[in-house]
Amino acid sequence: MMPAVAMRGIRKRFGAVQANDGVDLTVAAGTVHGIVGENGAGKSTLMSILYGLVSADGGSIEINGQAATIRHSRDAMQLGVGMVHQHFMLVETFSALDNVLLGAEPAWHLAAARAQGRVRLQDLMRDSGLQVRLDAPVEDLPVGERQRLEILKALYRGARILILDEPTAVLTPQETEQLFHTLRQLRARGTTILLITHKLKEIIALTDAVTVMRAGRVVLDCATADTTTDALAQAMVGRRVQLGRGSDAVAQAHGEPLLRADHLQWRDAAGVVRLADVSIALRPGEIVGIAGVSGNGQSELLDALAGLLVPDAGDLQLAGRRFTPARWLDPATARDLAVAHVPEDRQRRGLVLPFAAWESAVLGYHARPRYDHHGWMVHDTMFADAASMMERYDVRPRDPRIRSGQFSGGNQQKLVLAREAMPEPKVLLVGQPTRGVDIGAIEFIHGRLRAMRDAGGALLVVSSELDEILALADRVLVMNGGRISGELPIDACTEGALGRLMGDAAADSVQSAAA
Amino acid sequence: MSSDQELPRWLDLVVLPLFNLALALLVCGIVVLVIGLDPLQVLALLVRGAFGSRIGVSYTLYYATTFVFTGLAVAVAFHGGLFNIGGEGQAMLGGIGTALVALALGDHASAWIVLPAMVLAAAVFGAAWAAVPAALQAWRGSHVVITTIMFNFIASALLSWLLINVLKDPGNMTVESRSFGPGAHVPALHELLALAGVQWPRSPLNLSVLLAAASAVLVYLLVWRTRPGYMLRAVGHAPEAARYAGIRPPAQIMFSMMLSGALAGLVGINEVAGTHGRLLLDYVVGAGFAGIAVSLIGRNHPVGIVLASLLFGALYQGGAELAFEIAGFSRDMVFTLQGLIVLFSGAMAQVAAPTLARAWFALEHRLRPAHG
Numbered sequence: 001m002m003p004a005v006a007m008r009g010i011r012k013r014f015g016a017v018q019a020n021d022g023v024d025l026t027v028a029a030g031t032v033h034g035i036v037g038e039n040g041a042g043k044s045t046l047m048s049i050l051y052g053l054v055s056a057d058g059g060s061i062e063i064n065g066q067a068a069t070i071r072h073s074r075d076a077m078q079l080g081v082g083m084v085h086q087h088f089m090l091v092e093t094f095s096a097l098d099n100v101l102l103g104a105e106p107a108w109h110l111a112a113a114r115a116q117g118r119v120r121l122q123d124l125m126r127d128s129g130l131q132v133r134l135d136a137p138v139e140d141l142p143v144g145e146r147q148r149l150e151i152l153k154a155l156y157r158g159a160r161i162l163i164l165d166e167p168t169a170v171l172t173p174q175e176t177e178q179l180f181h182t183l184r185q186l187r188a189r190g191t192t193i194l195l196i197t198h199k200l201k202e203i204i205a206l207t208d209a210v211t212v213m214r215a216g217r218v219v220l221d222c223a224t225a226d227t228t229t230d231a232l233a234q235a236m237v238g239r240r241v242q243l244g245r246g247s248d249a250v251a252q253a254h255g256e257p258l259l260r261a262d263h264l265q266w267r268d269a270a271g272v273v274r275l276a277d278v279s280i281a282l283r284p285g286e287i288v289g290i291a292g293v294s295g296n297g298q299s300e301l302l303d304a305l306a307g308l309l310v311p312d313a314g315d316l317q318l319a320g321r322r323f324t325p326a327r328w329l330d331p332a333t334a335r336d337l338a339v340a341h342v343p344e345d346r347q348r349r350g351l352v353l354p355f356a357a358w359e360s361a362v363l364g365y366h367a368r369p370r371y372d373h374h375g376w377m378v379h380d381t382m383f384a385d386a387a388s389m390m391e392r393y394d395v396r397p398r399d400p401r402i403r404s405g406q407f408s409g410g411n412q413q414k415l416v417l418a419r420e421a422m423p424e425p426k427v428l429l430v431g432q433p434t435r436g437v438d439i440g441a442i443e444f445i446h447g448r449l450r451a452m453r454d455a456g457g458a459l460l461v462v463s464s465e466l467d468e469i470l471a472l473a474d475r476v477l478v479m480n481g482g483r484i485s486g487e488l489p490i491d492a493c494t495e496g497a498l499g500r501l502m503g504d505a506a507a508d509s510v511q512s513a514a515a
Numbered sequence: 516m517s518s519d520q521e522l523p524r525w526l527d528l529v530v531l532p533l534f535n536l537a538l539a540l541l542v543c544g545i546v547v548l549v550i551g552l553d554p555l556q557v558l559a560l561l562v563r564g565a566f567g568s569r570i571g572v573s574y575t576l577y578y579a580t581t582f583v584f585t586g587l588a589v590a591v592a593f594h595g596g597l598f599n600i601g602g603e604g605q606a607m608l609g610g611i612g613t614a615l616v617a618l619a620l621g622d623h624a625s626a627w628i629v630l631p632a633m634v635l636a637a638a639v640f641g642a643a644w645a646a647v648p649a650a651l652q653a654w655r656g657s658h659v660v661i662t663t664i665m666f667n668f669i670a671s672a673l674l675s676w677l678l679i680n681v682l683k684d685p686g687n688m689t690v691e692s693r694s695f696g697p698g699a700h701v702p703a704l705h706e707l708l709a710l711a712g713v714q715w716p717r718s719p720l721n722l723s724v725l726l727a728a729a730s731a732v733l734v735y736l737l738v739w740r741t742r743p744g745y746m747l748r749a750v751g752h753a754p755e756a757a758r759y760a761g762i763r764p765p766a767q768i769m770f771s772m773m774l775s776g777a778l779a780g781l782v783g784i785n786e787v788a789g790t791h792g793r794l795l796l797d798y799v800v801g802a803g804f805a806g807i808a809v810s811l812i813g814r815n816h817p818v819g820i821v822l823a824s825l826l827f828g829a830l831y832q833g834g835a836e837l838a839f840e841i842a843g844f845s846r847d848m849v850f851t852l853q854g855l856i857v858l859f860s861g862a863m864a865q866v867a868a869p870t871l872a873r874a875w876f877a878l879e880h881r882l883r884p885a886h887g
Contacts, residue, residue: 306759333761354752355752363759366745376741
C-alpha cells in the first residue's frame, strides 16, 4: 500500500544547531504513527516542515505517493495535512463554531456561512465521534473539549493526515482516554495520524509503528508490536534508563514533623471551596506524594505551604513557629525557615524568562548577604554559583549568560531545582517535578529528590502523573474536591486503589487504562 | 524549534540601530526631494546647524539634557513593567518645586544651599506627582497609562492656577513669576568657561547637563547593579515570579514610578532654574512625550537614551536652523523628520532584524562551514 507520508533525507539547521540531519520517515496510510524523542531531538522541527511552518534546507516529501512542495501551511492543508498544536490556536471569546469557520467560511454572509458550516460540522461530529458544543464560547470549554475542537477544525479543512503535537500534555487521565478512543475511531475511518509524544506508555497503547529520534537523526524505526517501553527509552536517551523505584527501599519516617499544617480552608474569589479541612505533616527523611486529578486543590495546598496563598482558616507550624491566617507565612520567611519551593509553573513563577540564567539562579535568595552587599548585587558570586548549579544539575547548554527562557523545559526545571536545593532546605515543596521533561532528565531529577530525602529532608511532591507518585513517594495522600480523600502507604498503592480515592470518574479511567 | 534565533549583541546594538537610522534618513530624503529641495544640502545644513558651531553644539546639548531626564524616566518605569506617559506633568511639577525653593531662598541663601535644595525639590515634586497614579495602580488596579495622562492635564491646570493666582509678578503683564534671586542661578556653561578663561558663546546650556549625565550613570547602576534594581526588573518582567521570590509587586510599583517621576521632575532644573530663571507656563513643551520616543529608540538603556537624546537634540537645533536658513522649510518639516526617525528607529526597530539575522547566519555559515 502507498505510504501516506514519505519524507526522505530531510535536513534543517537553526544557527549552530543541526535540528534535522538526513531524516527519513515513512508513515503507512490509515495508521497511528508515533514519533518520540527527547526535547530538542528534532521531532517538532520535522513535523513543522511537513506542515509548512518551517522550510527544509534539503530533502524531499511525498504525500500519498505524489512529490509535494510544501512552502506554507496552506500548501499542507491543500494536501490534506492538518496539525493540532500543543498550545491551542483558538480565539477564546469566539464560539466553537466560529473558531472552526474562521478563515474557512463557506459564504460571505456570516449567517449563511454559519448555517452551512453547522450542517457540515454536525455530519463530521457524527462520523468522527468528536462531540463539541458548537455554540459555547471557547473560554467556557474544558481543555479536552478544546482539543476535540482543534481536531474538528483540521478535519473540517479536509485533513486526512493529522499531526498531533504532545496532545496529552494538558489532559487529565480521563480526557486522555477519551482522546485515544477518538483517535482509534479516526484511524478506523482511514485517517492517518502522526503522534508526537514523550510518554512511552501512550506509544505502546495507541500506535501501530514508531520512529525514535535523537539529536536530529532517526535511531529506531519499527512496528510498535516489536518493541517495549524500555527499548524505546534506551533508544531515545542512548543508554539504559532506570525509571520507577527499582530496588529503592521505602523510607519509614518517625521523627517530629518539620512542617505541620492543620485544617486549612480556602475559598477562591468565586466562592468555590478549593481547600477543605486539609491537614498534613512532613517528617524528616520522607517523600509525601500528593495524587489527584489536577484542579482538586493540590496547587492551592502547595501555595499555602509556600506562603503564596493565605488560607481562610487553619494553622501552620514550622521550625517552632506557628502561623495563622491573621499572620500567615510569606515567601521570604518561608525561605528563611529553610522551606524551598519548586513551583508547578516554572515559566511564569520559577524563572524570570528574560533574565540571564545567572540572574534567575538567585531568584528568591537575592537578598541573602552572599549576593547582596549593602544593596549591591555581587555579580561574581551570582555567576559562579549559577555555574556550579548548572554543573551539578547538568543544565545544558552550560552557559550562565544564556537567557532563562532560551533553555528547554527540562533544563529550566533542573535550573530551578538546583537553585532551590542549593541552600540545603529542610523542607522542599515540589509541584509537577517532571512536567514536559525528557526521560533522561526525569531519571536525574528523581534521583536528586531521593538523595535529598536520604539526607534527611522532608519532601512534598505534587504530581498529576501517577507513575511519578508511585516511583517517588513513601506515603501517598490523595486529593479530591479540595479535601484529602485518603492516605495510603506506598506498599498499599495500586492504580485501582488510588483511582478510587481520586474520584469515581478518575477511577474508571485509570482502571480502563490499566486494563 | 526552541531556537528563535538571537542576533549577536554587537549586531543588535550597533548595526541594527544604524541601519534603521539610515533607512529613516533615506525616506526623509525622498520627502525632501518631493517638496523640491536637495536632500544632501538639507542634511548638510541640519548637521552643520546642530554640530557645526560652538553655539550649535551648546543648543544641541541643552535640548538633549531635557530629553535625557524624560527618557530615563520612561525607561525606569518600563523596566518596572509600567508605561509612564505622565512625564509631561511630572516635569511641570518638578518645575513648580524648583520655583518654590528658588523664590523662597534664592534672594538670601548661597547657591551651595539653594542648588541642592532645588534639585531635591524638583525630584520630590515629580515623584509625588507620580506617586498618586502609582498607588492607584498598586492597590486599586487603575492602569497608570490612563491615570498618568490624566495627571498631565491636572498638572497643567495646577501650574496655570499657581502662576495666575499665587506666583504672578504683580507688576508684569505676562503670566510668569518674578525672576529668581542670585542664589538660585544655575551657572551656564559659558559663564563657567569664562572663569577658566575660555571664550564661549552665550547659550542656555547649563550645569544641568552634568546632572543628566550623572543621572544616566546612576540609573544604569541602580537598575542593573543593585538589589532594588534586580527586584524592579523581576516585577517588570514576571510579576508572578517576583511574588514567588518574596518581592511585593505593589511596593515595587511605587518605587519605580516615583523614581521615574523624580527623573522627569529634574527637567525643572534645566528649564526653569537653568534657562529661564523664573517660572512660566510652557517650559515642558512636549519634552515628556519626546521622552517616550527617546527611551524607545534608546532601547530603554541609559547609553542608548543618551545617544537618542543627542539625536533628538540635534534634530531640534538643526531643524530650527533649517527653518531659518531655507525658505519653504517650515517647522512642520522638522516634525516630519522627527516622526520618521521615531517610526523607523523606535516603532519599527525590530522590523529589519530577521533579515539582518538571516544575512548574518548565512555569512557565518559560509565563513565557518564545519561549525557544529
